[in-house]
Amino acid sequence: MERDFFKQYIQEHKDAFENEALPPNMLGNILGNLKEREELKLQAQNKRRLTYTWLAVACSLFLALGAYLFVSQETKELAQPNTQIATNIPNAIEQPIVSKNEEAPIIENTAVKSTKQFAAHQPTVNPHQAIYDGLADSLSVASRLDAIIKAGTLTSLNDKLKTELCRAFDNDGNDNVRLAALEVLSKFSNDKYIQEQLMAGLSKEKDPVVQLELIKIMGNNSNPETTNKLIAMANNPFTVEAVKEQVYYALLTNNN
Amino acid sequence: MVKQCVAGEEKGYAMLYNKYSKRIYHAVFRVMGNTAESEDIVQEAFCTAFEQIGNLKNQNNFEGWVKRIALNQAISALRKKKMVFADDSQLETVADEEVDISEELLFQCQVDDIKKAIADLPDGYRTIVSLHLFEDIGQEEIGRMLGINHTTVRSQYHRAKKKIFTALKDKAYYGT
Numbered sequence: 001m002e003r004d005f006f007k008q009y010i011q012e013h014k015d016a017f018e019n020e021a022l023p024p025n026m027l028g029n030i031l032g033n034l035k036e037r038e039e040l041k042l043q044a045q046n047k048r049r050l051t052y053t054w055l056a057v058a059c060s061l062f063l064a065l066g067a068y069l070f071v072s073q074e075t076k077e078l079a080q081p082n083t084q085i086a087t088n089i090p091n092a093i094e095q096p097i098v099s100k101n102e103e104a105p106i107i108e109n110t111a112v113k114s115t116k117q118f119a120a121h122q123p124t125v126n127p128h129q130a131i132y133d134g135l136a137d138s139l140s141v142a143s144r145l146d147a148i149i150k151a152g153t154l155t156s157l158n159d160k161l162k163t164e165l166c167r168a169f170d171n172d173g174n175d176n177v178r179l180a181a182l183e184v185l186s187k188f189s190n191d192k193y194i195q196e197q198l199m200a201g202l203s204k205e206k207d208p209v210v211q212l213e214l215i216k217i218m219g220n221n222s223n224p225e226t227t228n229k230l231i232a233m234a235n236n237p238f239t240v241e242a243v244k245e246q247v248y249y250a251l252l253t254n255n256n
Numbered sequence: 257m258v259k260q261c262v263a264g265e266e267k268g269y270a271m272l273y274n275k276y277s278k279r280i281y282h283a284v285f286r287v288m289g290n291t292a293e294s295e296d297i298v299q300e301a302f303c304t305a306f307e308q309i310g311n312l313k314n315q316n317n318f319e320g321w322v323k324r325i326a327l328n329q330a331i332s333a334l335r336k337k338k339m340v341f342a343d344d345s346q347l348e349t350v351a352d353e354e355v356d357i358s359e360e361l362l363f364q365c366q367v368d369d370i371k372k373a374i375a376d377l378p379d380g381y382r383t384i385v386s387l388h389l390f391e392d393i394g395q396e397e398i399g400r401m402l403g404i405n406h407t408t409v410r411s412q413y414h415r416a417k418k419k420i421f422t423a424l425k426d427k428a429y430y431g432t
Contacts, residue, residue: 006417010389016367017390018282023295026281027273030302031266037307 128154128161135164144168144177152184162188166197175207182210186217195221202229208240215243219250227254258315261306269306276319277302280326286386287330289375297333301326327387331401334379365424373423381416384409 010017126132134147148168151161169181182201185194198218205211211233218226233239234247260268277298284301285294305312305322312321374385383402387393388409395413399406 006420007389010370011392013367014390017371018278020282022278022281023291026277026295026299027270030273030299030306031269033299033303034269034306037303 128158131161132164135168141174141177144172144174145180148177148180148184152180152187157188157191159193162191162193166194169197169201170204175210178205178207178210179213182213182217186213189217195223199223199226199229202226202233208243211240211243212246215246215250219246219254222254227251258309258312258318261309272306272318273302276322279319280323283323283386283391284326284330286374286390287327287383288333289379289382293333294330297326297329301329323391327391328401331383334383365427369424369427370420373420373427376423377416377419381412381419384412385416385420388413 128151131147131151134143134150137143137147148165151157151165154161157165165181165185169178169185172178172181182198185198188194189198198214199221201210201214202218205214215230215233219230230247230251234244234251239247258268258272261272262268280301281294281298284297285291288294288297301322304325305318312318314321374382377385384398387398387401388395393401395409396406399409402409
């Protein structure tokens, strides 16, 4: 390789070729640019984050709307009689032509017969059985409440139902069930047996909410035993203040 | 210093800038031949370098790295100005003997005269001369940077050198 004197000369005197001063404030501009770029980056990141958030929200809404439409469509289809169910309607079968003389008695006889047979085979259903079953369902509070509500719709209670309702009022582990039973029993509070049970509840019941309801129901009772029990409640140090106040109110407003 | 920059400390940026900016600025200025554009390119190169300093593998080569960024930007800027680095490899047979200059003549010359002779070169020649003489970049590498054949680089370099010597000789003869 040939020797390049010129290049050698330049390399040796390079510093002399670079003796001019730099333009002023270049460093300031560089640092300023860096800060600007940093801010722009942050803004872009924030924008992106915001965009993703909106995108996620939009997707969620879209999915929810889609699910709603799908479900509502299904419901409509089920509600319409002329859709899938309509296709299962059996084709009309042509009846054999029967003469007038033969027709009437045959049809009547079968109709009467079938009705009689149906009535004969009907088991004797106890109308309160569902209520008894519901009250006996110790695993489901909802069943017991449902049974009590059904009992509340009755105009009268038979002895068994009274006993069952009073048992629920006395012993059920759930406050709501006891309250519901109390409400139903209060409708029939003129009944002697029910009245006795409710009066006994004044001393047995420990739940303040049930106590309050019971006092409201029994407060107007003129029976001196009830008054004694109310006074005992008022004197009981474990009775809650609100219950005591209800007792005082009942005693004051009791005409007897 | 590089570690300070990676940590985002302004002090680190300032120290690196003070140490290397002059050499990088002159390298760019020799290619561009224009103060304002050179300033912009150096600023942009330092910004890019400081932003991406975390990616620098060899921390001892910061100057070479920034200089290469700056020179590439300078070449891109020249291309944007529609400057074409002519691939005239068919004209490569420029006789070296025609370029005749002695060491004595060189030593008689002032640095400013040589600077002026280089600055007066056409853009393409000046770029090749600057990259080869001052930055010590090989002719093949210059060819890759400019997107031309290395033989073209070689021929243009010799022609540029001839022009410089002619200018210097005239200066010596006429003593102006």
